[in-house]
Amino acid sequence: MADPALACNFTHAITRAPGPEVTGGLRAADTGAPDLDAFLDHHAAYIAALRETGSQVVELPALPAFPDGVFVEDTALCLPEGAVVLRPGAPSRLGEAAQMAPVLARFFPEIRTIGNGFVEGGDLLWTGAEILAGRSARTDAAGIGELARLVAPWGHHVREVETPPGVLHFKTDCSLVGPGMVLATERLAASGPFEGYQVILTAEGEEAAANAIRFNELVLMPAGFPRTAARLAEAGCEVREIPNSEAAKLDGGMSCLSLRFTPPREGCPV
Ligand code: CIR
Numbered sequence: 001m002a003d004p005a006l007a008c009n010f011t012h013a014i015t016r017a018p019g020p021e022v023t024g025g026l027r028a029a030d031t032g033a034p035d036l037d038a039f040l041d042h043h044a045a046y047i048a049a050l051r052e053t054g055s056q057v058v059e060l061p062a063l064p065a066f067p068d069g070v071f072v073e074d075t076a077l078c079l080p081e082g083a084v085v086l087r088p089g090a091p092s093r094l095g096e097a098a099q100m101a102p103v104l105a106r107f108f109p110e111i112r113t114i115g116n117g118f119v120e121g122g123d124l125l126w127t128g129a130e131i132l133a134g135r136s137a138r139t140d141a142a143g144i145g146e147l148a149r150l151v152a153p154w155g156h157h158v159r160e161v162e163t164p165p166g167v168l169h170f171k172t173d174c175s176l177v178g179p180g181m182v183l184a185t186e187r188l189a190a191s192g193p194f195e196g197y198q199v200i201l202t203a204e205g206e207e208a209a210a211n212a213i214r215f216n217e218l219v220l221m222p223a224g225f226p227r228t229a230a231r232l233a234e235a236g237c238e239v240r241e242i243p244n245s246e247a248a249k250l251d252g253g254m255s256c257l258s259l260r261f262t263p264p265r266e267g268c269p270v
Contacts, residue, residue: 002128002130003128004127004128004129004179004180005128005179006128006262007127007128007176007179008128008176008178008179008214008216009216009262010055010215010216010260010261010262011055011262011263012056012057012058012107012260012263013055013056013058013215013258013260014057014058014060014072014100014104014258014259014261015043015046015050015057015058015059015060015072015257015258016059016062016063016069016072017040017043017059017061017062017070018034018036018039018040018043019036019062019064019069020062020064021063021064021065021066021067021069022036022039022062022067022068022070022250023067024067025067025068025070025071025250026068026092026093026250026251027249027250027251028166028251031249032249033249034246034249035246038243038245038246039070039246039247042242042243042244042245042247043070045242045243046220046242046254046257046258047059049215049220050220050258052218052240053215053216053217053218054216055215057258058103060072063096063099065095066092066096068090068092068093068250069099070247070256070257071122071250071252071256072100072257072258072259073121073122073255073256073257073258073259074088074093074120074121074122074138074256075088075096075097075099075100076097076100076101076121076259077119077121077126077131077147078104078108078260078261079126079151079156080262080264081110081154081264082108082109082110082111082112082264083104083107083108083110083111083112084111084112084147084150084151085097085101085104085111085112085113085114086114086119086120086121086143086147087114087115087116087117087119087143088118088119088120088138089118089120089136089137089138089140089143090120090138093120097113101113107261107263108261108263108264109264110264112150114143114150115146116142116143117140117141117142117143117144117145118138118139118140118142118143119133119138119140119144119146119147120136120138120139121255121256121259122138122168122169122170122171122255122256123135123136123138123163123170124147124170124171125171125174125175125176125182126156126176127176127180128176128180129180130156131147131151131156131157131158131159132159132161132170132193133147133148133158133160134160134161134163134169134170135160135162135163136163136168136169136170138169139163139169139170144158144160159193161193162191162193164187164188167188168251170188171210171211172210172211172253173185173187173207173210173211174189174194174210174211175210175211175212175213176213176214177200177212177214177232178214178219178237180197181197181198181199181235182194182197182199182200183200183201183202183209183210183212183221183228183232184199184200184201184210185201185202185207185210186201186202186204188210198235200232200235201231202228202231203231206225206227206228208222208225208248208253209221209222209225209229210253211253211254211255211256212232212253212254212255213254213255213258213260214237215260217238218238218240219232219237219238219240220240220242220254221239221240221241221242222241222243222248222253223241223242223244224244224245242254
């Protein structure tokens, strides 16, 4: 499996609504609880942008028992051949993956499940050519090894890389913004994981812009980072800025808020 375009084009996305419990979500530094109404508005803008590309969006209800449930990306890895249910390393989030499994089963005939170690989706960057897996406080070597074993029969190669110290997830600091094209912070790019890729650096002081997504023709990025947005536009990206102040209080960005995929079989229900 080595088709960079596949990691940029999707017919489906899954999101989960933030509920009142989101105010209790995990955060590295406390800058105040997110405002639920604003979060809901931002989430709606995000979903509208996904839909604008012609994709179907499956909107799941909030999970009162899981304050971080809105960050669905951490529960699974969706690939063209099947889905892998992950094992979040944050104890309060471990149970979120089992909640996602039956939803994925509607779309993926083949589902594999991480049973050892820990892996969160925020640490996985599938580029179409390979899967970069960042070791972090949430993702360990045992989990990465298990992931590599599960996806090898589907033809995917997992390359273990380092998430910079103090950074939540590998993709907190990078994104795929086009086929073979990565947006990354200077601190992450300097550690050398992107040889062979075109790298666009976030502008100085705009490191929080690094968590974006390429979704069909659009690049969704958090609003408020004009110099990085200009760099992406110069590189040929059609940028859509999405307000993200509330998710950012919980260290969440564009990738965390959805699972993006094309079901491997035709005629899947939404
Ligand atoms: C957490 O700490 O797990 C959440 N507050 C944020 C998760 C962000 N997810 C992601 O980057 N994939």
